[in-house]
Amino acid sequence: xxxxxxxxxxxxxxxxxxxxxxxxxxxxxxxxxxxxxxxxxxxxxxxxxxxxxxxxxxxxxxxxxxxxxxxxxxxxxxxxxxxxxxxxxxxxxxxxxxxxxxxxxxxxxxxxxxxxxxxxxxxxxxxxxxxxxxxxxxxxxxxxxxxxxxxxxxxxxxxxxxxxxxxxxxxxxxxxxxxxxxxxxxxxxxxxxxxxxxxxxxxxxxxxxxxxxxxxxxxxxxxxxxxxxxxxxxxxxxxxxxxxxxxxxxxxxxxxxxxxxxxxxxxxxxxxxxxxxxxxxxxxxxxxxxxxxxxxxxxxxxxxxxxxxxxxxxxxxxxxxxxxxxxxxxxxxxxxxxxxxxxxxxxxxxxxxxxxxxxxxxxxxxxxxxxxxxxxxxxxxxxxxxxxxxxxxxxxxxxxxxxxxxxxxxxxxxxxxxxxxxxxxxxxxxxxxxxxxxxxxxxxxxxxxxxxxxxxxxxxxxxxxxxxxxxxxxxxxxxxxxxxxxxxxxxxxxxxxx
Amino acid sequence: xxxxxxxxxxxxxxxxxxxxxxxxxxxxxxxxxxxxxxxxxxxxxxxxxxxxxxxxxxxxxxxxxxxxxxxxxxxxxxxxxxxxxxxxxxxxxxxxxxxxxxxxxxxxxxxxxxxxxxxxxxxxxxxxxxxxxxxxxxxxxxxxxxxxxxxxxxxxxxxxxxxxxxxxxxxxxxxxxxxxxxxxxxxxxxxxxxxxxxxxxxxxxxxxxxxxxxxxxxxxxxxxxxxxxxxxxxxxxxxxxxxxxxxxxxxxxxxxxxxxxxxxxxxxxxxxxxxxxxxxxxxxxxxxxxxxxxxxxxxxxxxxxxxxxxxxxxxxxxxxxxxxxxxxxxxxxxxxxxxxxxxxxxxxxxxxxxxxxxxxxxxxxxxxxxxxxxxxxxxxxxxxxxxxxxxxxxxxxxxxxxxxxxxxxxxxxxxxxxxxxxxxxxxxxxxxxxxxxxxxxxxxxxxxxxxxxxxxxxxxxxxxxxxxxxxxxxxxxxxxxxxxxxx
Numbered sequence: 001x002x003x004x005x006x007x008x009x010x011x012x013x014x015x016x017x018x019x020x021x022x023x024x025x026x027x028x029x030x031x032x033x034x035x036x037x038x039x040x041x042x043x044x045x046x047x048x049x050x051x052x053x054x055x056x057x058x059x060x061x062x063x064x065x066x067x068x069x070x071x072x073x074x075x076x077x078x079x080x081x082x083x084x085x086x087x088x089x090x091x092x093x094x095x096x097x098x099x100x101x102x103x104x105x106x107x108x109x110x111x112x113x114x115x116x117x118x119x120x121x122x123x124x125x126x127x128x129x130x131x132x133x134x135x136x137x138x139x140x141x142x143x144x145x146x147x148x149x150x151x152x153x154x155x156x157x158x159x160x161x162x163x164x165x166x167x168x169x170x171x172x173x174x175x176x177x178x179x180x181x182x183x184x185x186x187x188x189x190x191x192x193x194x195x196x197x198x199x200x201x202x203x204x205x206x207x208x209x210x211x212x213x214x215x216x217x218x219x220x221x222x223x224x225x226x227x228x229x230x231x232x233x234x235x236x237x238x239x240x241x242x243x244x245x246x247x248x249x250x251x252x253x254x255x256x257x258x259x260x261x262x263x264x265x266x267x268x269x270x271x272x273x274x275x276x277x278x279x280x281x282x283x284x285x286x287x288x289x290x291x292x293x294x295x296x297x298x299x300x301x302x303x304x305x306x307x308x309x310x311x312x313x314x315x316x317x318x319x320x321x322x323x324x325x326x327x328x329x330x331x332x333x334x335x336x337x338x339x340x341x342x343x344x345x346x347x348x349x350x351x352x353x354x355x356x357x358x359x360x361x362x363x364x365x366x367x368x369x370x371x372x373x374x375x376x377x378x379x380x381x382x383x384x385x386x387x388x389x390x391x392x393x394x395x396x397x398x399x400x401x402x403x404x405x406x407x408x409x410x411x412x413x414x415x416x417x418x419x420x421x422x423x424x425x426x427x428x429x430x431x432x433x434x435x436x437x438x439x440x441x442x443x444x445x446x447x448x449x450x451x452x453x454x455x456x457x458x459x460x461x462x463x464x465x466x467x468x469x470x471x472x473x474x475x476x477x478x479x480x481x482x483x484x485x486x487x488x489x490x491x492x493x494x495x496x497x498x
Numbered sequence: 499x500x501x502x503x504x505x506x507x508x509x510x511x512x513x514x515x516x517x518x519x520x521x522x523x524x525x526x527x528x529x530x531x532x533x534x535x536x537x538x539x540x541x542x543x544x545x546x547x548x549x550x551x552x553x554x555x556x557x558x559x560x561x562x563x564x565x566x567x568x569x570x571x572x573x574x575x576x577x578x579x580x581x582x583x584x585x586x587x588x589x590x591x592x593x594x595x596x597x598x599x600x601x602x603x604x605x606x607x608x609x610x611x612x613x614x615x616x617x618x619x620x621x622x623x624x625x626x627x628x629x630x631x632x633x634x635x636x637x638x639x640x641x642x643x644x645x646x647x648x649x650x651x652x653x654x655x656x657x658x659x660x661x662x663x664x665x666x667x668x669x670x671x672x673x674x675x676x677x678x679x680x681x682x683x684x685x686x687x688x689x690x691x692x693x694x695x696x697x698x699x700x701x702x703x704x705x706x707x708x709x710x711x712x713x714x715x716x717x718x719x720x721x722x723x724x725x726x727x728x729x730x731x732x733x734x735x736x737x738x739x740x741x742x743x744x745x746x747x748x749x750x751x752x753x754x755x756x757x758x759x760x761x762x763x764x765x766x767x768x769x770x771x772x773x774x775x776x777x778x779x780x781x782x783x784x785x786x787x788x789x790x791x792x793x794x795x796x797x798x799x800x801x802x803x804x805x806x807x808x809x810x811x812x813x814x815x816x817x818x819x820x821x822x823x824x825x826x827x828x829x830x831x832x833x834x835x836x837x838x839x840x841x842x843x844x845x846x847x848x849x850x851x852x853x854x855x856x857x858x859x860x861x862x863x864x865x866x867x868x869x870x871x872x873x874x875x876x877x878x879x880x881x882x883x884x885x886x887x888x889x890x891x892x893x894x895x896x897x898x899x900x901x902x903x904x905x906x907x908x909x910x911x912x913x914x915x916x917x918x919x920x921x922x923x924x925x926x927x928x929x930x931x932x933x934x935x936x937x938x939x940x941x942x943x944x945x946x947x948x949x950x951x952x953x954x955x956x957x958x959x960x961x962x963x964x965x966x967x968x969x970x971x972x973x974x975x976x977x978x979x980x981x982x983x984x985x
Contacts, residue, residue, distance in 0.1 A: 023871075023875075066969050067894070067965070067966060067968055067969060068894060068897070068898065068968045068969060068972065069969070069972065071897070073966070111871065136888065137888040137889055140887045140888050141887075141888065141889075143887075144882065144887065147927075147930070148930075148934070151931070151934045152934075154934045154935055159931055159934065159935065162931065162934075163927075163931070166923065166927055170885075170919075170920055170923050171920060173887075174916040174917075174919055174920055175916075177896075177897075177900070177916065177919075178900070178912065178916055181897060181900040181901055181904060181912075182904055184901065185901055185904050185905055
């Protein structure tokens with residue numbers, strides 16, 4: 001066993017070990033906990049960057065062992081997993097910084113950061129899982145490790161949200177398990193990464209494969225918040241801001257979407273899914289979810305709830321991209337995994353800042369906040385324009401690629417969906433921006449705090465500013481060699497021209 | 499070597515039972531801890547022996563059947579011997595510190611504990627219907643005694659009820675054994691199986707009688723009523739022994755009987771009925787667990803549900819392909835092992851929690867997550883295995899049983915497995931949730947000693963990690979519930 005093949009394991013272990021260490025440290029040694037957390041996060045970023053470099057040069061990192069006869073536990077770094085692993089590594093670091101600032105002087109921090117690291121370990125496992133069985137392992141671990149974060153505050157409302165969350169996700173998990181086990185019985189333990197391997201199966205199995213596909217998507221659709229399985233997401237908003245940020249940008253919702261990508265793209269293969277007649281219905285469902293989420297977002301008056309419905313809509317762009325038969329559309333979907341993560345985490349960080357610094361939770365209380373908190377508000381504005389799809393931001397790149405892909409695949413109706421959705425995005429984001437910058441501030445904020453020389457604590461301010469800058473760079477530098485778009489195009493071209 | 503090890507497996511506990519009979523609880527504790535060490539070493543020795551030379555029969559004291567007592571040492575038996583060593587050591591260690599040494603009746607704990615261990619080992623190793631009966635009776639009597647060691651009036655009442663039900667079960671079993679003996683004139687399971695195959699005599703009635711009696715002793719729905727009071731009222735280490743090992747003994751015998759005689763004497767209807775009753779136990783037990791106010795009652799009702807899964811063995815091994823039957827047997831074995839570890843951990847952790855908050859109510863746990871995370875964490879990790887979530891042993895068991903039921907076309911058991919997992923999540927998360935409540939004024943808790951908290955954590959980690967080391971265990975299992983040749 002050579003050292004490079006151990007890298008995926010190390011990437012997983014950094015946060016797992018961090019979690020165990022943090023749990024075992026007493027509540028008092030807060031400084032030490034933070035240090036452990038940040039060192040582990042930096043270490044993980046380094047490991048992932050190193051692996052990404054290797055994957056780019058066609059190195060394969062894999063490590064696994066047999067769990068049961070015919071069932072393998074497999075960690076593998078391929079191009080697709082690097083997208084998710086990279087996102088999770090970078091955002092873990094930023095969110096940890098943010099959470100350190102956010103939770104200063106609040107109780108139960110050791111528990112919080114312990115489960116937080118565990119949650120990141122799960123996303124890393126999801127990213128690096130080399131087959132469906134391993135994916136399921138970490139997918140369920142994610143459910144368990146996020147529950148304590150959602151109910152962290154222990155209020156009646158938080159507990160209720162936790163109950164809803166657990167009900168949805170565990171049911172989804174059970175459905176997924178049925179799909180995974182059935183698939184295992186039909187085709188054995190298939191490894192991710194060889195597109196269209198199911199296409200060679202006996203056509204007599206195809207009917208069963210169709211059913212299994214529906215079961216798998218239904219199971220994964222819960223976390224991906226596909227209509228009508230999205231009900232838990234808006235409720236989970238009661239969680240502390242860093243948790244919501246992580247949940248929406250990389251952890252839970254993204255894990256579901258990533259799972260759907262793996263199933264459609266790697267397991268069935270886009271072309272075989274099309275052959276089974278399942279690609280188009282999935283596309284309709286995604287398109288409907290996009291519009292539905294946007295319309296519901298428009299109706300919300302609470303900032304975090306509006307952002308939550310916006311997530312429901314945005315995640316389905318990823319799935320919509322997959323269903324556009326052809327490399328361009330697929331690339332558009334894949335790149336949105338990263339773009340949405342970066343933009344959405346910016347918005348949630350900002351929402352957290354408004355709540356922490358000004359005590360503002362509702363949109364109509366935001367009047368004039370731009371003057372009071374310029375840094376946060378600029379970041380929020382960039383994130384919002386990105387979501388709307390204004391050039392040259394990341395969201396524009398996604399929508400442009402998806403549009404081109406739709407035309408290439410002769411699916412003109414998708415353009416209509418993109419247009420309507422952009423209009424709706426504008427309709428629910430522009431009023432907020434208008435309030436931030438062009439309305440007069442009230443005489444007193446609901447609960448104002450002042451911290452130091454910045455508009456808010458430094459640790460709360462810098463993470464959203466950094467992610468906003470990255471959002472701009474993702475858009476501006478989309479044509480560069482290591483941009484998310486080129487990476488996604490590389491993956492997509494392998495799928496269709498191999 | 500073999501002779502010494504085999505004798506040690508049965509006679510060490512008996513010797514220690516005799517010694518501790520003469521000692522007080524406090525002195526018995528030190529002696530017993532030493533005994534546990536010896537017994538663990540012997541168990542590991544036998545394990546290495548089986549790994550080395552494969553499965554074998556051993557006539558105790560050099561006397562072979564039919565005159566002497568013949569022991570059957572196969573992969574399955576050795577797994578149970580090791581499981582017993584693990585769980586009993588954990589519970590015994592915990593009991594030594596947990597039980598109140600001032601109470602005079604507490605000194606009966608150690609002899610009962612050692613008799614129980616001896617009887618359990620004899621059941622795992624016997625290949626003879628009558629010896630199995632004797633072992634089972636000793637288990638019942640010691641278990642009743644251990645429940646009564648709790649001392650309060652309700653403990654005595656629960657113990658008495660348990661005794662009566664268990665006696666009814668024994669009667670049914672013994673009647674079945676008598677019928678078999680009347681027909682063939684032998685009691686060795688392997689010989690009975692051969693004679694039955696040769697003569698084509700229908701043994702359906704005796705088999706059904708024996709299985710029925712054993713099902714009562716395993717608390718199969720709807721005969722489960724005695725279990726929750728007995729397991730809930732007993733002292734926590736005793737509850738761990740009960741749920742982890744004692745109920746498994748009667749199921750173990752039932753499974754052995756079924757796999758030896760079921761092909762000839764079993765019927766599809768009987769298998770399906772047992773499967774349906776098991777499923778009903780899963781649903782009803784979970785529902786009742788959800789309704790309980792007391793922490794230990796939740797855990798006890800959960801045992802009713804978890805034992806229900808075991809009875810899926812019957813429909814999944816009759817008239818199915820060899821591969822499916824094997825998967826079902828492996829799945830059920832894993833379920834037994836992981837449940838024993840997880841339930842042991844849960845009862846011990848629950849005992850610690852109750853000690854800390856000085857109340858057995860679920861609601862009293864409010865805020866405990868903040869001050870006493872260690873025992874709560876053990877409880878939570880054990881819960882992961884009960885819910886059948888990865889990477890626990892419970893998950894691996896569920897996976898194998900799912901595969902077996904899908905491959906055999908009996909998809910309805912797959913639904914039971916999935917629904918059962920969700921139902922158990924309901925009652926497990928109810929406990930988690932209670933501990934996350936933040937509005938309690940109480941923020942001073944008694945902190946039990948670390949060693950007391952360590953034991954459940956070790957068991958819980960074993961249950962949790964079991965799912966990742968299934969392969970070596972299944973290899974040891976070899977041909978589980980072996981169809982080994984007659985000696």
